Amino acid sequence: MRSIRLAYLTILTAAIAGCEKKPTADTTASSHTVVSVAKVQSLQPSLPIVLPGELKAWNRTLIVGKVKGYVGKLYVDRGSRVKKGQPLAELEAPEVLAALNQARAQVSSAQASLIEHRAKQKVSAATYRRIVETNRTEGAVSANELDMAYARMMSDSALAEASAQNLEAARAQMASQQQLVAYLSVRAPFDGTITERNISPGDLVGADGNKPLFILEDKSRLRLTVAIPENLANALSENSSVSFTVQADPSKSYEAHFARSSNSVDEKNRSMLAEFDFENTDDNLKAGMYAEVRLPITRNKPTLFVPRTSIIHSTEGVFLVRVNNQTAEWVAVQKGNSLDSLVEVFGPVKEGEQIVKSASEELRNGQAISLN
Structure with a gap:
């Protein structure tokens, strides 16, 4: 029995010794992570982006009544095509016509007064000349009589001048009343289409009305307005063209040409408004339509691109992992546009630098790496 116990203790001791044996250097795992790398590329591609747009009439105006009157x-009516200067409606305002007749009467009165005072001026001037001629004979005319003749001539001259100014004022008043009477005929300011009519015969209208009489739009040419994001504001060239589609006919593509921009970024939505002109000769498109605009964007200088898989999105920001002396170095960047499998980046990286092609947050900053 004692021999059996000794054998058991010998086996147990050998087992414990075997468990405590240290591993050899051949079984130690390597501390370097093997990675694939890519190079930072400098490109200047034309990147088509899709932005929402809106078609607006070339000209649009709200026509209101200049004077108060009855229709x-x-x-x-709504949908009527009109030409510039064409009558749209006639207003009735008897008091305006009466004021015009009164202005005409004032002009006639001022003309008569001017004729009278000019005649008196002519007579008094002739009398003064005769008295001066007579005064050449010593003692023929008294000094008082000469002075009175001169004063009468100057008075008549002043009255004639005042009458001439009164006539001009009366004519200006009559012209003003004539213009008010002309406003009774509401006319189209340009060629276009009536899109809204808010009046009926008998309605009382005026300049203080809440609604316009008509809304007139010129849709022979349309303005395609697009809000360009702030990060692309400098990438829009002056000779660029865009293609766009509308929901009314998604299968058909239209083309418009760049015409103008605000050259200012709106503080509210951080975008710059650009306009593209479209000749709507077939009248297929309507003002107010929503458009899906395909806009080619080209940077004014080359920018840097990296593979999409090399970008790390973490709670701290967007990073690339640069290879720096066999060490992983996290570099903070900002993303730009996408080009197939590449992404535009902005940050402290240079063309040709090596970065980890397939990066992840598991690859920490400062970690030793080996190139595949």
Whole structure:
């Protein structure tokens, strides 16, 4: 029995010794992570981006009544095509016509007064000349009589001048009343289409009305307005063209040409408004339509691109992992546009630098790496 216990203790001791044996250097795992690398590229591509846009009429105006009056006649309705200067409606305002007749009477009165005072001026001037001629004979005319003749001539001259100014004022008043009477005929300021009519015969209208009489739009040419994001504001060239589609006919593509921009970024939505002109000769498109605009964007200088898989998105920001002497170095960057499998980046990186092609947060900053 004692021999059996001794054998058991010998086996147990050998097992414990075997468990405590240290591993050899051949079984130690390597501390370097093997990675694939890519190079930072400098490119200047034309990047088509899709932005929302809106078609607006070339000209659009709200036509209101200049003078207060009743609607007498209507010549157009919603959808009517009109020419510049064409009558749209006639207003009735008897007091305006009465004021015009009064202004005409004042002009006639001022003309008569001017004729009278000019005649008196002519007579008094002739009398003064005769008295001066007579005064050459010593003692023929008294000094008082000469002075009175001179004063009468100057008085008549002043009255004639005042009458001439009164006539000009009366004519200006009559011209003003004539213009008010002309406003009774509401006319189209340009060629276009009536898109809204808010009056009926008998309505009282005026300049203080809440609604316009008509809304007129010129849709022969349309303005395609697009809000360009702030990061692309300098990438829009003056000779660029865009293609766009509308929901009314998604299968058909249209083309418009750059015309103008605000050259200022709106503080509210951080975008710059640009306009592209479209000749709507077939009248297929309507003002107010929503458009999906395909806009080619080219930077004014080359920028840097990296593979999409090399970018790390973490809670601290966006990073690339640069290879620096066999060490992983995290570099903070900002993303730009996408080009197929590449992404535009901005940050402290240079063209040709090596970065980890497939980066992840598991690869920490300062970690030793080996190139594949």
